[in-house]
Amino acid sequence: MGAYLLIAGAILAEVTATVSLKLSEGFSKPVPSIVVVVGYGIAFVLLSRALKAGMPVGVAYAIWSAIGVALVAIVGAAFLNESMNLTMVGGLALLIGGVVLLELGRAAQ
Secondary structure, eight states: OHHHHHHHHHHHHHHHHHHHHHHTTTTTSHHHHHHHHHHHHHHHHHHHHHHHTTOOHHHHHHHHHHHHHHHHHHHHHHHSOOOOOHHHHHHHHHHHHHHHHHHHHHHTO
16 A cells, blocks of 8 residues: 555656646746656656555556546646546546556456
């Protein structure tokens, strides 16, 4: 369970950094720019600790990247006035479904 908490923290840090990347406007705004650097640093440290805790790299990266993509898209649609349609929602559902299947396959071994 500890590895999953580390991945969750890595995802939150990565999503925060990615959204801040948009808000930094090409690193022209100092506060969001600092959040980008710190957020990605935290994300990679937590991801590496999840790997050290025994989570397989393929599963860890799949969870981290897919859920991160989904959350960034949701935040973009909800708070940054970015578009979202049913096709995009379907794509995000497929991403999440793929991660679930990876985890189920790992558990079946």
